[in-house]
Amino acid sequence: MSQSASLPLVASLLDAPLPVSGIAWLDAVRRENRAAFAASGLPDTRVEAWKYTTLRGLGQRSFASGDTDAQTRVVDASLLALPGVDGARLVFVNGAFRADLSVLDNLPAGLSLQPLSQVLRGDAEPLRFALSWPAPVRHAGEVGDAFARVNAASAGDGVVLRVAAHAKISVPVQLVFVGAAAEADLAWHARNVIELGEGAELTLVEQHVASGEQAHLATLVSDIELREGAQLHHTVLQHAAIGVSLVRRDNVRLRARARATLHVLELGGALVRHDLQAELIGDDAQFHTRGVFMPHGRQHIDTQLAIRHQALNTISTSNWRGVANDRARGVFRGAIVVAPGADGSDASLSNKNLLLSPGAEIDTKPELEIYADEVKAAHGATVGQLDERSLFYLRSRGIPLAEARALLTAAFCRAVLDDLPNKALREHLSAMLVGQLPDA
Amino acid sequence: MNSSMINESSTSTTLRDNAEVAEVLGRSYAAGFVTDIEMTSLPPGLDEGTIRALSAIKQEPSWMTEWRLEAYRHWLTMPKPDWAKLNIDPIDYQAISYYAAPKAGPKSLAEVDPALLETYEKLGIPLHERAALAGVAVDAVFDSVSVGTTFRKQLAEAGVLFCSMSEAIREYPELVQKYLGSVVPTGDNFFAALNSAVFSDGSFVFIPKGVRCPMELSTYFRINAQNTGQFERTLIVAEEGSHVSYLEGCTAPKRDENQLHAAVVELVALEKAQIKYSTVQNWYPGDENGVGGIYNFVTKRGDCRGDDSKISWTQVETGSAITWKYPSVILRGDRSVGEFYSVALTHHYQQADTGTKMIHLGKYTKSKIVSKGISAGRSSNSYRGLVKMEKGAEGARNYTQCDSLLIGKQCGAHTFPYMEVKNPTAIVEHEATTSKISDDQMFYCRSRGVSEEDAVSMIVDGFCKQVFRELPMEFAVEAKKLLEVSLEGAVG
Numbered sequence: 001m002s003q004s005a006s007l008p009l010v011a012s013l014l015d016a017p018l019p020v021s022g023i024a025w026l027d028a029v030r031r032e033n034r035a036a037f038a039a040s041g042l043p044d045t046r047v048e049a050w051k052y053t054t055l056r057g058l059g060q061r062s063f064a065s066g067d068t069d070a071q072t073r074v075v076d077a078s079l080l081a082l083p084g085v086d087g088a089r090l091v092f093v094n095g096a097f098r099a100d101l102s103v104l105d106n107l108p109a110g111l112s113l114q115p116l117s118q119v120l121r122g123d124a125e126p127l128r129f130a131l132s133w134p135a136p137v138r139h140a141g142e143v144g145d146a147f148a149r150v151n152a153a154s155a156g157d158g159v160v161l162r163v164a165a166h167a168k169i170s171v172p173v174q175l176v177f178v179g180a181a182a183e184a185d186l187a188w189h190a191r192n193v194i195e196l197g198e199g200a201e202l203t204l205v206e207q208h209v210a211s212g213e214q215a216h217l218a219t220l221v222s223d224i225e226l227r228e229g230a231q232l233h234h235t236v237l238q239h240a241a242i243g244v245s246l247v248r249r250d251n252v253r254l255r256a257r258a259r260a261t262l263h264v265l266e267l268g269g270a271l272v273r274h275d276l277q278a279e280l281i282g283d284d285a286q287f288h289t290r291g292v293f294m295p296h297g298r299q300h301i302d303t304q305l306a307i308r309h310q311a312l313n314t315i316s317t318s319n320w321r322g323v324a325n326d327r328a329r330g331v332f333r334g335a336i337v338v339a340p341g342a343d344g345s346d347a348s349l350s351n352k353n354l355l356l357s358p359g360a361e362i363d364t365k366p367e368l369e370i371y372a373d374e375v376k377a378a379h380g381a382t383v384g385q386l387d388e389r390s391l392f393y394l395r396s397r398g399i400p401l402a403e404a405r406a407l408l409t410a411a412f413c414r415a416v417l418d419d420l421p422n423k424a425l426r427e428h429l430s431a432m433l434v435g436q437l438p439d440a
Numbered sequence: 441m442n443s444s445m446i447n448e449s450s451t452s453t454t455l456r457d458n459a460e461v462a463e464v465l466g467r468s469y470a471a472g473f474v475t476d477i478e479m480t481s482l483p484p485g486l487d488e489g490t491i492r493a494l495s496a497i498k499q500e501p502s503w504m505t506e507w508r509l510e511a512y513r514h515w516l517t518m519p520k521p522d523w524a525k526l527n528i529d530p531i532d533y534q535a536i537s538y539y540a541a542p543k544a545g546p547k548s549l550a551e552v553d554p555a556l557l558e559t560y561e562k563l564g565i566p567l568h569e570r571a572a573l574a575g576v577a578v579d580a581v582f583d584s585v586s587v588g589t590t591f592r593k594q595l596a597e598a599g600v601l602f603c604s605m606s607e608a609i610r611e612y613p614e615l616v617q618k619y620l621g622s623v624v625p626t627g628d629n630f631f632a633a634l635n636s637a638v639f640s641d642g643s644f645v646f647i648p649k650g651v652r653c654p655m656e657l658s659t660y661f662r663i664n665a666q667n668t669g670q671f672e673r674t675l676i677v678a679e680e681g682s683h684v685s686y687l688e689g690c691t692a693p694k695r696d697e698n699q700l701h702a703a704v705v706e707l708v709a710l711e712k713a714q715i716k717y718s719t720v721q722n723w724y725p726g727d728e729n730g731v732g733g734i735y736n737f738v739t740k741r742g743d744c745r746g747d748d749s750k751i752s753w754t755q756v757e758t759g760s761a762i763t764w765k766y767p768s769v770i771l772r773g774d775r776s777v778g779e780f781y782s783v784a785l786t787h788h789y790q791q792a793d794t795g796t797k798m799i800h801l802g803k804y805t806k807s808k809i810v811s812k813g814i815s816a817g818r819s820s821n822s823y824r825g826l827v828k829m830e831k832g833a834e835g836a837r838n839y840t841q842c843d844s845l846l847i848g849k850q851c852g853a854h855t856f857p858y859m860e861v862k863n864p865t866a867i868v869e870h871e872a873t874t875s876k877i878s879d880d881q882m883f884y885c886r887s888r889g890v891s892e893e894d895a896v897s898m899i900v901d902g903f904c905k906q907v908f909r910e911l912p913m914e915f916a917v918e919a920k921k922l923l924e925v926s927l928e929g930a931v932g
Contacts, residue, residue, distance in 0.1 A: 048523070052860075340849075340850070341849075353861075355861055355863070355864040355866075356864060357864055358831070358863065358864055360862075360864065361860070361861065361862045362859075362860075362861045363858070363859065363860045363861070364859045365856070365857065365858050365859065366855075366857060366870065366872070367854070367855060367856050367857075368844075368853070368854060368855040368872060368874055369852070369854045369855075370844065370846065370852060370853045370854065370874045371851075371852045372846075372849065373846040373847070373848060373849050373851070373876040374876065375846075375874065375875070375876070376874075376875060377873065377874040377875070378871075378872065378873040378874070379855070379870075379871075379872050380869075380870060380871045380872070381857070381859060381868075381869075381870045382867070382868060382869045382870070383829075383859060383861040383866070383867070383868040384866070384867040384868065384869075385864060385865065385867070
């Protein structure tokens, strides 16, 4: 895999100066991950996790590191506004924290919300565990995690969010990652650490938005920990610029009785990869995901969901919809593992896809790996078209074909938003989905 | 005991239907065996010399030798695959003898392992077949060669060619040359390349245009089963509008000395032809501690080359320590149909990684996959499948159902389906479930006086019904018993 070191992308990422924190363990982690990335290079499609996502095109590009003008880029305030969301807000432009755009006054009791860059200037020790991932490996070959290593080496900013035990934060907290047009294509990175204490409750809205046309490469790694009985509602709206390559990874850990619900909308980006890994390590933990990916044009959107049931009576449900149009490609993997001894696990996963155009492609791979017998596990996946009879029904009532198609497609996607409790947000997201539909 | 007698009589009825067979059976042994293959074994090891020697022993034409050598050279360049969910001890390919003279078995049933005989008893295998299966020299007991000849006459009248692969290479070189390797190329995968280089023997079937094969080739094969060796090569060609049903293997455990089996099976269905291929695989799975057992690494692929053709795979896999096979169908012809019905049962330390690939190329092609996995003991059972709709697969349709049943706390059941869709008019559906036998079901049976073991076997049978329905009649009956026997000791 040495030839990939000569790829422009790898060379430019390795060229970027490592951020210096002055914290010995963190600087060591960064150096080790840089070295691991240098050794492994980029995964090719022979690596199972990257089977359907080729980095051949991306590998030929090079990116400038970081944005020296991140603090002065003009960002339209309307970009940040989201109906039903008006609480605390943390904004990053090209990976750098922007105090002027953020709302951090009057934080509710029990909520601590800070940019990583700030935390690192103080006591970084509580972040040691989260920031030490991925662990340094002495052998090359962990190539599937290449971008996580790039992130671990290069991310100097991000979100550090903590909710104290038993604090119930009623107003949604908003995290906004803005990709802003710059003089060159940039590579920027963000590292987020989110922790909910025992019995804490939080609603989180994560946005990826574009300010002007750009073709940056962004990597984001989030470490999300839910302590006993904590509850998290997490909504992700990915609406990045159409030229952007966006690689995200969420590692979610749920302890006993914790419960996380994720809603994900993947709309923007040129090459989008989202690894969502959840470990249910406490008894009675629950993890629910709902998502829709709608690639069109030449977009490539790849979602890799991996859920590990490791404790008793854990529950996971996953409901994902994909709509691929034009020459776009949608990739989905939904892996569920029930570890030995995780009796009483109940896992279900559904991935339904619509293929709207002859040039589009959907590749889906639901997986079950079951090592315990007292379990219920089921998955289903379909790829197809709109139901002819439903179309006929609508047309027979005078609705033109294009409109009927749009209507049915919208209904198909909206199903994943049904249980989003924030009504204003739900309607806004629903409108965005409709906006992305062809013929609408 | 009762049921085994019923079973025995049903099988015998099939035989007795054929008056000629009955007549042959009644006759005393007359003709000799074909013994011209009695050769000394080749020493262990594999190089070009081994292949040339093997080819020479089998009196093959030079093109065949070259074909083997080409496969061997390709094999040398290939990495050993490691993607399957299997733990395999490294295989020393130089320690295998690639040609061995048929081994002498026990002289009579009295010398056969009583445990094996007990299993035959449970399965209801007819007495005269038990000897053949146990590897006893069959001359006094049952003259398979003569019976075979009778069937052969009948097949010849219909124009069906059915012979061993070695014979086909000598007798019908133009057919073999045309079709061999046309579905599974020599360099297809590691084990297919190895097989192409060193295959020992196998079956060749050719059904000419418009012919419906007059008998289930299963019947023939069952009595005529020979030790085809560890690198079996089978080729079935069904010409336009023809029809054939073929059964490989046997419900009864077979005595076998070979550790590694790497077979290749190729099916070619031309326009409107239909091939039904059923497998019952019950090789030695190793003991309850996972010691020993056969490695079964098989490449099976069918090519629906003509429009409106159909290929159907049915498999019942209960044997082998490690099973690694994916009977596949390439749906090339328009409106062609591919089917895959599978029951895979693993117990003790067995590992199975099996499934299918349906590659849709033609318009309005259809495929159906029904896979039932049962894991017990400390075994691991994976379904791995691919459904691919290529750009031209207008209006193609697939339905997949994979169910897994877990018996016990230490086994694993896994499902890895891949779906790749490039045509917006194609429809792919996949469903999978994993569960254990529910306490409610057990309680219902137990409260009605059904023993725990019987209840399990009843529920397992129901679980597999969809697949058993696809098996030829007499094998369906035996398959049910086979699962019962294989699951012995899994409960309680």
